[in-house]
Amino acid sequence: MGTFTCLYCGTVKQQSEASLEHAIPQFLGGEYAPKFFQITNVCTTCNNRLGLWVDASYAKSWFVTNHLADAARLLCTKLDDLGLPLRCIGTVEIPGLNVPSDHVSEYWIGPSRENILWIRPHDDRMNSYAGGNPIDTKKKPSVAYFFPVSESAEKHALGLASFHRAMERRKVRKILCVEARDANGSPLDPTNCGFDAPSPDDVVNRAAIGKAIESGAISARIAVDKKFDLRFMCKLVLGIGYSLFGDDFLARATAFEARKGVWPPRDGQSSTIRGSSTLALSDAPFARVAGYPGAVAIFVMKTGPMWSMCVSIDEKLPFVIELGSSSMASPHIDAGEGYALLLFPYLNSHVELSLAGLLAHKLGVMKNPDLEKIDVIRSAAAQFNVQLSVSS
Numbered sequence: 001m002g003t004f005t006c007l008y009c010g011t012v013k014q015q016s017e018a019s020l021e022h023a024i025p026q027f028l029g030g031e032y033a034p035k036f037f038q039i040t041n042v043c044t045t046c047n048n049r050l051g052l053w054v055d056a057s058y059a060k061s062w063f064v065t066n067h068l069a070d071a072a073r074l075l076c077t078k079l080d081d082l083g084l085p086l087r088c089i090g091t092v093e094i095p096g097l098n099v100p101s102d103h104v105s106e107y108w109i110g111p112s113r114e115n116i117l118w119i120r121p122h123d124d125r126m127n128s129y130a131g132g133n134p135i136d137t138k139k140k141p142s143v144a145y146f147f148p149v150s151e152s153a154e155k156h157a158l159g160l161a162s163f164h165r166a167m168e169r170r171k172v173r174k175i176l177c178v179e180a181r182d183a184n185g186s187p188l189d190p191t192n193c194g195f196d197a198p199s200p201d202d203v204v205n206r207a208a209i210g211k212a213i214e215s216g217a218i219s220a221r222i223a224v225d226k227k228f229d230l231r232f233m234c235k236l237v238l239g240i241g242y243s244l245f246g247d248d249f250l251a252r253a254t255a256f257e258a259r260k261g262v263w264p265p266r267d268g269q270s271s272t273i274r275g276s277s278t279l280a281l282s283d284a285p286f287a288r289v290a291g292y293p294g295a296v297a298i299f300v301m302k303t304g305p306m307w308s309m310c311v312s313i314d315e316k317l318p319f320v321i322e323l324g325s326s327s328m329a330s331p332h333i334d335a336g337e338g339y340a341l342l343l344f345p346y347l348n349s350h351v352e353l354s355l356a357g358l359l360a361h362k363l364g365v366m367k368n369p370d371l372e373k374i375d376v377i378r379s380a381a382a383q384f385n386v387q388l389s390v391s392s
């Protein structure tokens with residue numbers, strides 16, 4: 001067995017410690033990115049630890065959680081779908097609600113404003129993660145209360161699917177908070193539609209939440225970690241820089257600085273990699289140019305002496321970071337035209353084209369056939385959205 005140098009920590013490791021890694025993480029649609037974004041020179045330690053502390057810090061931030069939910073909604077065209085991601089409102093305190101001392105209650109809403117109250121374990125270190133510590137919620141018990149909308153059977157079905165999808169792979173008891181009835185008006189057993197039988201505590205909680213929702217006086221708190229994206233940006237530089245530019249990228253100063261950004265040294269010496277973080281750019285009109293509706297957009301372009309990368313979600317939350325010297329060449333990029341990868345996590349698909357080609361499509365100068373297909377889905381989704389939002 002040979003050895004390899006881990007892309008993320010730079011340590012020489014045994015081949016047996018290598019793991020398959022998506023340079024673009026799965027929550028951004030990386031599983032469906034072009035094959036060359038799959039890399040094998042990442043050690044299992046980095047894979048596990050960076051998943052929890054770096055990917056999740058970004059993915060579960062309030063901003064990214066909700067913008068990915070918005071992006072999915074722009075592409076959802078049918079009611080019998082897998083379900084849409086829920087939007088996170090924040091943590092709440094509700095009078096009369098029974099919350100164990102090491103738990104918090106978190107308020108979420110579904111696609112037609114279904115109310116969801118999730119009482120889940122709290123982890124101080126992940127205070128800013130929507131949904132809390134993702135490992136804890138897989139293993140430790142929690143309980144989620146679901147208040148469906150009843151105005152139409154179709155909305156009801158999509159709301160249900162969305163709730164069950166959001167709670168899958170979690171050790172969560174699911175409590176339905178209306179009396180379910182069949183088409184003839186007879187009461188239904190909630191355990192027949194994926195819910196658990198309520199305990200006496202649940203009955204008390206259900207009433208307390210129902211009362212709070214009715215009063216309209218639920219105020220939520222959002223915890224924000226201002227550095228939620230910094231290590232993630234550096235990790236993405238390593239994964240994408242290596243996927244696009246290969247070994248030449250590893251020999252450059254940017255790769256070295258990005259590693260320092262992913263694993264900040266204890267002596268406080270910070271990375272000198274240049275870029276603009278998400279919150280610094282949050283209001284920039286530039287996000288509209290550097291993105292695509294409903295897409296996770298990754299752009300790579302030459303800016304003076306450097307290659308730069310810009311990432312945005314649904315034309316929002318852009319960040320920009322340098323990727324390395326412009327003297328590097330990539331078999332995947334026409335240096336004059338730049339590179340654009342649009343990922344559509346909700347559709348399990350991607351569109352890859354030049355940055356010049358993308359701008360031509362957006363301006364209507366020259367349409368890209370793959371993006372035209374996405375545009376058709378988007379206009380169908382816009383009509384569907386009206387149906388979802390309007391009370392019938």
Ligand SMILES: [Zn+2]
Pocket residue numbers: 006007008009010011042043044045046047
């Ligand atoms: Zn490593």
